[in-house]
Amino acid sequence: MKETSGRRRFLKSAAALGAAIPAGAAAQSKPAPNVDHDKQRAQHMRAAAAQPRPYMFLSQTEVAFLDAAVSHLIPKDELGPGAKEAGVTYFIDQQLFGGYGSMAKKYTQGPWPEGTPQQGYQSPLTPAAVYRAGIRDTNEYCKKTHGKTFDALSRAQQEEVLKGLDGGKIELEQVRSQFFFNMLLANTVEGFFADPVYGGNRDKAGWKLVGFPGVAAVYTPFIEKHNVPYRAQPVSIADITQKIAQVDEHGHAIHVMLDDDQAGV
Amino acid sequence: MATKLKGVDVVTVGVGLTATILAQELAATGLKVVGLERGRWRDTDPDFAMPGAHDELKYVRRHELMQDLSKETITFRNNANELALPMRDLGSFRPGEGVGGAAVHWGAVTWRFFPWDFQTKTKTLERYGPKQVAEDCTMQDWGVTYEELEPHFDRFEYLYGVSGKAGNLKGKIVEGGNRFEGPRSREFPNPPLKTPHSSALFARAAQSLSYKTFPVPSAANSRAYKNEYGQTINACVYCGYCQFFACEMGAKASPQTTVLPVLMQNKNFELRTMCNVVKVNLDSEKKRAVSVTYVDSRGREFEQPAELILLTSYVLNNCRLMLLSGIGKPYDPVANTGVVGRNYAYQTPSNVNLFFDDKVLNGFMGAGGNATGIDDFNGDNFDHTGLGFIGGGNINCGSGATRPIEVRPVPPGTPRWGSEWKKAVAKYFTRSCSIAIQGACQSYRGNYLDLDPTYRDAYGLPLLRMTFDRRENEHKMSVYITNKAAEIGKAMGASKMNVNPRTGKYTIVPYQSTHNTGGTVMGADPNTSVVNKYLQSWDVHNVFAISAGAFPQNGGYNPTGTVGALTFQALEAIKTKYLKRPGALV
Numbered sequence: 099m100k101e102t103s104g105r106r107r108f109l110k111s112a113a114a115l116g117a118a119i120p121a122g123a124a125a126q127s128k129p130a131p132n133v134d135h136d137k138q139r140a141q142h143m144r145a146a147a148a149q150p151r152p153y154m155f156l157s158q159t160e161v162a163f164l165d166a167a168v169s170h171l172i173p174k175d176e177l178g179p180g181a182k183e184a185g186v187t188y189f190i191d192q193q194l195f196g197g198y199g200s201m202a203k204k205y206t207q208g209p210w211p212e213g214t215p216q217q218g219y220q221s222p223l224t225p226a227a228v229y230r231a232g233i234r235d236t237n238e239y240c241k242k243t244h245g246k247t248f249d250a251l252s253r254a255q256q257e258e259v260l261k262g263l264d265g266g267k268i269e270l271e272q273v274r275s276q277f278f279f280n281m282l283l284a285n286t287v288e289g290f291f292a293d294p295v296y297g298g299n300r301d302k303a304g305w306k307l308v309g310f311p312g313v314a315a316v317y318t319p320f321i322e323k324h325n326v327p328y329r330a331q332p333v334s335i336a337d338i339t340q341k342i343a344q345v346d347e348h349g350h351a352i353h354v355m356l357d358d359d360q361a362g363v
Numbered sequence: 364m365a366t367k368l369k370g371v372d373v374v375t376v377g378v379g380l381t382a383t384i385l386a387q388e389l390a391a392t393g394l395k396v397v398g399l400e401r402g403r404w405r406d407t408d409p410d411f412a413m414p415g416a417h418d419e420l421k422y423v424r425r426h427e428l429m430q431d432l433s434k435e436t437i438t439f440r441n442n443a444n445e446l447a448l449p450m451r452d453l454g455s456f457r458p459g460e461g462v463g464g465a466a467v468h469w470g471a472v473t474w475r476f477f478p479w480d481f482q483t484k485t486k487t488l489e490r491y492g493p494k495q496v497a498e499d500c501t502m503q504d505w506g507v508t509y510e511e512l513e514p515h516f517d518r519f520e521y522l523y524g525v526s527g528k529a530g531n532l533k534g535k536i537v538e539g540g541n542r543f544e545g546p547r548s549r550e551f552p553n554p555p556l557k558t559p560h561s562s563a564l565f566a567r568a569a570q571s572l573s574y575k576t577f578p579v580p581s582a583a584n585s586r587a588y589k590n591e592y593g594q595t596i597n598a599c600v601y602c603g604y605c606q607f608f609a610c611e612m613g614a615k616a617s618p619q620t621t622v623l624p625v626l627m628q629n630k631n632f633e634l635r636t637m638c639n640v641v642k643v644n645l646d647s648e649k650k651r652a653v654s655v656t657y658v659d660s661r662g663r664e665f666e667q668p669a670e671l672i673l674l675t676s677y678v679l680n681n682c683r684l685m686l687l688s689g690i691g692k693p694y695d696p697v698a699n700t701g702v703v704g705r706n707y708a709y710q711t712p713s714n715v716n717l718f719f720d721d722k723v724l725n726g727f728m729g730a731g732g733n734a735t736g737i738d739d740f741n742g743d744n745f746d747h748t749g750l751g752f753i754g755g756g757n758i759n760c761g762s763g764a765t766r767p768i769e770v771r772p773v774p775p776g777t778p779r780w781g782s783e784w785k786k787a788v789a790k791y792f793t794r795s796c797s798i799a800i801q802g803a804c805q806s807y808r809g810n811y812l813d814l815d816p817t818y819r820d821a822y823g824l825p826l827l828r829m830t831f832d833r834r835e836n837e838h839k840m841s842v843y844i845t846n847k848a849a850e851i852g853k854a855m856g857a858s859k860m861n862v863n864p865r866t867g868k869y870t871i872v873p874y875q876s877t878h879n880t881g882g883t884v885m886g887a888d889p890n891t892s893v894v895n896k897y898l899q900s901w902d903v904h905n906v907f908a909i910s911a912g913a914f915p916q917n918g919g920y921n922p923t924g925t926v927g928a929l930t931f932q933a934l935e936a937i938k939t940k941y942l943k944r945p946g947a948l949v
Contacts, residue, residue, distance in 0.1 A: 103826055160587065162815055171780040203426060205451045206907040207818065213448045216441055216870040220448055264779070283780055291767035292420035307785070308792035310767050313417040314602035317728040320764070321601045324560035327723045327793065338414040347414025348612060 137230070145265040151188045154195035155226060161187055163233045164282075170253075170260050171286045179303040181286050189289030189298030190229070199226035223273060225281060232278030235270035236263065294334045305332040313338060315353045316346060329356045366657055370668035371395040371633075374655055376640045376684065377676030378463020379800060380923070381909045383618040383626055385594070385673055386772040388934050390631035391941070397667060398632065399657050401639040401676075402461030411467075411609035419766045423607045428468040429625050430458045434639075435820040437679060439871045441832045442809060443696065449818050449826065455870070456709075456877040457607070462636060463618040465677060465877060466923070470606035470731035471523045471582040471615045474757075474920035475516045475928070477641045477742040479507035483805075483916060486743060487753050495753055497836055499808040502708055502753075502916045506887035506896040507628050508543045511550045512928045515935070517548055517771035519927030520580075523616035524588035524596045526732075527551040527580030541577040543738040554586045556599060559762030561724050561796035562735035568854035574737040579759050581732025581925070582616040592625045603763045605731040615731065625901070635659075639837050641822050643672055643757070644690035645903060652690070652906050658822060669946070671905050671937070674883075678877040678912040682707075682882035683827040689904045691883075691893050694811050696830075702893045704812035706881040707829065708917040711802030711837045713845045713865040716772040719794045726770075726796050729763020734799075736760075737851075741919040742803075742845045752839040754803035756919035760796060760855075767792065801876075802865060803842050804917040807834055812882045826914045832869045841865040861917075878922050883912035885929075887949075895949040897936035904947045909933050 116226055141321075153161060163185060168181035191266045193199055201224045213220040223231065248259060257298050262268035263279040270278065289298030290306070293312065299305065311331040320328060330353035337343035337351075344352040372394035375382035384400055390396045405411070405428075421427045430436075430453065438447035479486050482504045487495060496502070502688055529550045530540025535919035555578035558566075566576040583599040590596065599614040613620040626632055637660035642681070644654045644666065654668040674681045685691055685703050694705035736759030738744055747753055764770050772795050773787040815828035845864035852860050886892025889901040898913055900906040909930055911922040 160533070172785055175782050175785065177785060180785075198425060201432050201433070201451075203433055204433040205449045209817070211446060211448065214441070214445065214869070216868050216872070217439060217448045217450075218454055218870070218872040219451045235802065244632075261891070272477050286421055286780075288424060288768050291771075292424075293418055295418075296420055304767060306768055307789050308771065313414045314604060317601040318557070318598075320725075321557045321559050321728050321733075324563055325723050326725075327730070328725050335414045335418060345413070348600075350600065351414070 118342070151185070153188070153191045155199065156191045157193070159237070159247070160229070160233050161191070161304050163237065163247070164190060165258055166249040167260060167282060168286045168289075170257055172290050178307055179301070179330055183300070184290050184303040185298045185300040186289035188284050189292065189296050191283050192297045193285060193288075194226040194229055200224050221273070221277065227280055228273050228278055230345075231272035232270060232282070235272055236268075236278075239268055239270065256297050295336050302332040302334060311351070311353055313351045316348075330354065331356055365664040365666040367666045368668070368669070371397050372666055372669065373397070373671045373673065374399060374669040375673045375675045376655065377401070377464060377679075377680065378462050378539050378618070378634060379459065379642055379675065380466035380583050380618055381926065382675035383622040384930050385909070385934055386632055386937065387622050387626045387629070389712045390626065390629045392938065394631060396632045397669070397782050398634045399634045399640050399655065399667070400462050400634065402636065404634070405461045405463055405467060405609070405619070405819035406623075407609075407611075407613050409476025411611050413611045416611040417602070417604050417820070418609060419768045422468070422938060423766065423769050426453050426457065426459065426515055428459060428607070428609060429453055430460045433821070435826070437827045437829050438815040439829045439831070441830075441868055443830055445713065447815055447828045447830070450871055454872040456873050456879055457859040457874065458679065458877060462623070466617050467609045467619065467652060469617075469877075469923060470921065472522065472732040472921040473520065473580050473582045473924040473927070475484065475545060476509070476918045476920055476925045479742045480918045481505040481507060481509050481512070483753075490743065491747060491753070495747065497807070497834060500836070501806045501808055502683065503706075503806075503884075503886055503891055505915055506892065507932065508892050512932060513545065515928040515931035516924065518591040518931050519924065521552045521580045522590050522592075522621055523927065524552050524584040524590060524621075525580050525582050525616075525924075526553040526556050528555050528578050530577055536930040537586060539577065539735075541738055542575050543558045543741065553588055553907060556581055556583060556730060556733045557601065558735065559725070559729050559733060560722070561760050561762050562727065562733070564855045565760035565798065565851065566723070566735045568851050569737050569804065571854055572851060574739045574851075576735050576737055579732045579734040579736045579761065580847075581730060583610075583730035583732060584614050584616065591814075592619055592622060594621050594624055596620050599730050601728050601730055601733065601763065602724065603729055603766070605729075605763055638665075639822070640684065640688070641824060643690060643906060645689065649689065650903060651880045652903050654676065671907075671941075674906065675910070678879045678882060678910045679812070679827055681908050681910045681912045683814070685893065686814050686827070686882060687824060690906055692911050693813060696808055696811050697737040699808060702889075702891065704882050704885070705891070705893075706806035706884045706915050707810050707812045707831060707879070708806045708881045708914070709806050709831060709839050709869070710917050711833055711840045711865045712875050712877040713800045713802060714863050715798045715845060715848045715852045716861040716863070717796050717798065717852045717855060717943045718772070718774045718859040719856065720858045722856070723793050724760050724762065724796045725793055726765030727793075729761060732761065733763050734759040740847050750839065752843070754836070754840055754919060756800045756802035756840070758798060758800050758851070760843065762796065762797045764797075765792065772797065772861065777863050798852055800841070800844050800848055801919050801921060802837065802844060803919040804833060804837050806881060806916040812905040833865070838864075838866045876921075878911070878917065880911045880914035880917045880922060881911045883908040883910070886915060897933075897948050898933040898938075899941070899948050901935070901947075905945060907933050907937070
């Protein structure tokens with residue numbers, strides 16, 4: 099049931115975005131539904147979603163680990179998709195493959211004494227190496243303790259392992275468990291809420307959950323409307339570059355407002 | 364081997380907020396000015412253009428506009444007994460890199476420090492006696508007064524189009540403005556920004572507790588505004604991508620919108636980007652600077668001779684360059700002698716997160732400084748007798764910082780992850796706000812900057828080493844003021860609150876503010892200051908160091924307005940005194 103209503107909401111929002119909006123249309127206007135377009139677009143989106151994403155850094159074992167782990171950190175529930183459904187594993191893959199993973203803008207020269215908590219990141223490992231070591235060590239721990247890798251454990255066992263990493267109760271060999279866990283949690287939140295151009299936050303699941311409109315509109319007429327919810331169909335950077343969303347003369351999004359049903363609040 | 368270039372009149376090290384003003388004014392007098400910037404050229408279009416400008420991951424988490432630590436960072440420790448280790452990732456503060464510096468991604472809040480701030484020591488001793496002050500506290504007067512700086516504050520505010528409401532016009536208290544501020548010679552150039560819901564709630568609650576509220580001054584311009592250089596700053600559209608972002612509207616004043624377009628037209632000015640100054644070279648007597656050495660993006664080393672060398676980079680770089688160049692005596696905390704690196708301080712921010720079950724705040728709308736504040740607990744505006752601390756902080760509540768990756772507070776007791784966390788984030792993202800406190804920080808003997816013995820930058824030079832921790836004075840102050848803020852929060856009708864005073868050890872990890880001060884402090888006494896009241900080096904007269912490094916201690920306000928005033932203070936002295944007769948001005 100929940101799935102269905104989520105799907106219905108998705109279809110409606112896809113329609114809202116895809117429908118042609120006359121130039122200069124007011125932000126508050128609600129486009130008429132276009133059933134044919136709606137169907138076509140949904141088919142297209144399903145086909146796109148079905149295509150395997152090209153992982154650049156993670157191995158299949160690591161993908162399985164992260165899919166399982168992030169589904170606990172931000173689970174799918176009655177409020178909507180979780181981190182796994184939002185493509186967070188793919189987001190993390192892309193980040194680790196890029197400058198973030200190799201600490202391109204960070205100081206990496208040694209020596210690397212462990213330091214105090216106040217001194218922050220002091221690992222000789224890059225984030226990419228932290229994931230590689232952390233996933234491997236956690237899987238080793240799971241095999242030793244439960245006879246299976248993390249992804250093959252029951253949900254309850256997985257939850258227990260994650261709590262063990264979070265609290266530092268499980269010791270890993272190559273990387274401190276809390277250090278690994280905190281990085282995983284931070285990146286999961288990033289992937290859930292970052293602009294979808296980075297591969298996570300699919301269908302703007304994170305933004306829809308909290309009511310964040312993404313790329314901003316001109317809020318001048320709205321900022322002094324106190325206590326009035328602002329329920330807009332979120333707009334991503336790609337929506338604008340692909341001309342799916344309309345913009346004003348400065349490039350701000352012209353938001354399509356949702357009715358209460360679509361807003362899901 | 365450095366290639367020696369043809370000499371010029373003036374070199375600026377860094378091309379940010381202070382350098383652009385100085386270069387514009389000095390080039391206009393006919394002097395040949397070269398701006399050396401370690402980062403790249405950046406302009407409103409295409410660098411800050413939509414839709415890419417609204418990308419939280421890129422700008423807030425991946426630090427697109429900020430310092431590249433792979434080339435240069437600092438090392439840090441809480442005290443001299445620890446081993447300082449490199450700041451490998453940006454956390455606590457976020458300096459800029461590239462043309463415009465940190466004034467591209469700043470939060471636009473533009474205060475004038477109080478008259479009291481410039482005479483902290485004298486006024487504190489007068490009112491409370493020496494027992495109010497910790498034994499190792501090295502707070503001191505600035506060697507310049509508010510009255511001397513007033514015209515310079517005024518000029519900076521009119522250059523940057525600051526939006527606000529005067530509370531004290533030539534000594535007359537004006538309703539609706541900040542009655543605690545120093546006297547202004549005229550009203551702000553632009554009216555205050557519009558009032559978001561959180562600010563309106565805060566104002567009503569604070570007034571019910573008899574506090575005097577006022578709109579926080581912001582360089583996010585409230586209307587289209589033309590400054591003295593004929594540059595138009597656009598009207599803010601409250602998009603909420605302000606601090607840590609470049610403004611796609613050209614509405615948040617920055618060097619790009621206020622000065623650079625006209626400066627770049629001036630034939631007397633030459634900008635060289637991707638040029639990192641590694642040393643100021645002195646004559647054999649060490650009394651005069653003759654040139655700077657810099658390395659360009661192809662690894663070539665150049666020596667640029669100049670008559671006047673303006674250190675206009677960030678606080679930390681200014682201090683480091685003086686240490687690397689042997690300008691002024693380095694501070695020795697054990698002997699308590701020397702000056703360069705002395706009195707490093709860093710603000711004591713704290714906050715109260717408020718959660719509402721019956722109100723929507725839409726905190727993703729707004730701008731930097733789009734807030735209402737009170738100063739009843741700032742500076743020496745309240746009686747500190749018996750409180751065990753000096754100083755205070757501005758308390759304010761605004762809108763425009765709520766973005767889901769970094770700012771999505773959850774009520775106390777919420778787990779860090781899982782379904783409960785998700786529910787709380789979903790519920791409170793648009794139903795929460797924060798009261799923020801810009802807590803001051805005094806200077807202490809054991810808090811200082813020097814050169815690290817181990818770690819080096821990409822050019823093989825020692826990193827700057829920061830030794831810093833806040834003291835009991837700051838912790839007591841933070842608890843006291845944060846509790847006052849919590850009382851306001853309660854009166855605002857919050858159903859739940861996180862009260863977060865700043866106590867415990869200073870950590871370089873979570874973001875606090877890019878409000879580092881000291882290290883190259885100004886003053887009236889060369890034994891306790893690096894530069895005189897005109898920001899001129901006591902030791903090398905043709906070197907001026909212009910940054911918040913000049914602050915002898917940190918105030919309860921964001922620093923940029925005061926940095927702007929000091930820039931014009933130095934400029935006036937250079938134009939009217941130094942150029943006529945180069946030499947020590949004091």
